[in-house]
Amino acid sequence: MRFSLGLCAALFFGATAAHAADPERIQVKGEVIDTWCYYSGVMGGPDAVVGTAHHTCALWCSAGGIPVGILGEDGEVYMVLKVGKDDQSAGGDTTLKLASYNVTADGMLYERDGIKYIVVADVIAEDTISNLTHEDYGPVPGFAIPEPK
Numbered sequence: 001m002r003f004s005l006g007l008c009a010a011l012f013f014g015a016t017a018a019h020a021a022d023p024e025r026i027q028v029k030g031e032v033i034d035t036w037c038y039y040s041g042v043m044g045g046p047d048a049v050v051g052t053a054h055h056t057c058a059l060w061c062s063a064g065g066i067p068v069g070i071l072g073e074d075g076e077v078y079m080v081l082k083v084g085k086d087d088q089s090a091g092g093d094t095t096l097k098l099a100s101y102n103v104t105a106d107g108m109l110y111e112r113d114g115i116k117y118i119v120v121a122d123v124i125a126e127d128t129i130s131n132l133t134h135e136d137y138g139p140v141p142g143f144a145i146p147e148p149k
Helices: 005-016 035-040 051-063
Strands: 024-034 068-072 077-083 102-112 115-127
Touching: 024 035, 024 051, 024 077, 024 115, 035 051, 035 068, 035 077, 077 102
Parallel strands: 077 115
Antiparallel strands: 024 068, 024 102, 068 077, 102 115
């Protein structure tokens, strides 16, 4: 039995391609987080990469272009693609003032392959950093400091 290359490609991509869900308008309340440290675990578990204990690192990652996310009160992470009309805002100066802050964001939710993305139209509320974790972890969590060899 012979298959054409086009038919094989159509079968492969048709079977593996995930379809994005239609976007929906939502409001998300949660903390603006550094997605690299949150997902990689490089600085410790999820409780160590939020609040004041992780604020400085979150600033550096955002300024370096790492996309930010919103860790929602529902425990979901919403990857921020854009804030307002600023196309460069997902990792950069716009989010520097929001790093580690608790916000309420209004925007369009997109979901693909189990990942939630949000295009934030407006930050309708922002609170100061209320998750004061320095008391528990200090400015750098001890388990994030490499052991001497």
